[in-house]
Amino acid sequence: MIEIIPAIDIIGGKCVRLTKGDYDKQRTYADNPAEMAAELESLGARRLHVVDLDGAKSRHIVNTATLEQITGRTNLVVDFGGGIKSEDDIERAFRFGASMVTVGSVAVADKALMQRWIDTYGAERIILGADVRDGRISVNGWKEDSQEEIADFLEYYINKGVTKVLCTDITRDGTLEGPSLELYRKILQRFPDLYLIASGGVSGVGDIRELDSAGVPAVVFGKAFYEGRISKEELRNLFNQTKTF
Numbered sequence: 001m002i003e004i005i006p007a008i009d010i011i012g013g014k015c016v017r018l019t020k021g022d023y024d025k026q027r028t029y030a031d032n033p034a035e036m037a038a039e040l041e042s043l044g045a046r047r048l049h050v051v052d053l054d055g056a057k058s059r060h061i062v063n064t065a066t067l068e069q070i071t072g073r074t075n076l077v078v079d080f081g082g083g084i085k086s087e088d089d090i091e092r093a094f095r096f097g098a099s100m101v102t103v104g105s106v107a108v109a110d111k112a113l114m115q116r117w118i119d120t121y122g123a124e125r126i127i128l129g130a131d132v133r134d135g136r137i138s139v140n141g142w143k144e145d146s147q148e149e150i151a152d153f154l155e156y157y158i159n160k161g162v163t164k165v166l167c168t169d170i171t172r173d174g175t176l177e178g179p180s181l182e183l184y185r186k187i188l189q190r191f192p193d194l195y196l197i198a199s200g201g202v203s204g205v206g207d208i209r210e211l212d213s214a215g216v217p218a219v220v221f222g223k224a225f226y227e228g229r230i231s232k233e234e235l236r237n238l239f240n241q242t243k244t245f
Contacts, residue, residue: 055083071097104129
């Protein structure tokens with residue numbers, strides 16, 4: 001069974017969701033992300049993907065206090081992303097409780113620094129963030145599109161030791177229109193041993209089942225649960241079936 005990973009996106013210390021990464025299309029779902037994390041854990045979650053949207057916009061980590069509250073209140077294995085641009089940022093993410101970090105923009109802008117982090121912390125603690133728009137990698141809170149093609153980007157870092165990739169189709173994120181199955185199939189066809197974490201567009205349990213049938217190892221979701229399209233009982237059943245890496 002595909003690994004299912006709930007997501008909590010943070011702006012101003014609150015649990016929010018954007019649509020297609022647009023900060024002007026923001027909806028708040030909980031005032032206390034730590035309480036939401038605890039609820040997810042009570043339903044059976046073991047993993048959590050936390051995104052510091054303030055950090056992504058500011059280009060440095062912002063919501064470390066919220067990260068610390070989540071990791072202090074739960075036993076969830078947290079991967080943390082958003083604004084990790086410097087040695088200080090990554091050190092703080094781990095110090096405040098993250099088990100793993102998701103790094104995207106630095107992987108484009110400073111390959112030497114990214115390689116140093118892989119070597120220092122180990123590939124098992126570094127998830128490559130591959131945020132895709134029209135086949136190219138986007139950076140800095142999805143506000144800029146790079147010239148990096150997705151396939152070349154992945155191949156470069158797989159050859160450098162990366163084993164886990166969180167791939168988000170920006171055009172689907174927060175839309176509840178279904179995930180980019182064809183994109184993920186193409187990636188896995190070329191890189192069959194990659195631990196690919198799909199993100200963006202999940203509208204319900206059916207989409208998760210489709211990703212599972214397509215052989216996608218893991219999926220991140222958020223809005224479908226917050227909007228009630230995945231019930232607590234459905235989520236509990238999914239967590240009981242899921243694997244974890």
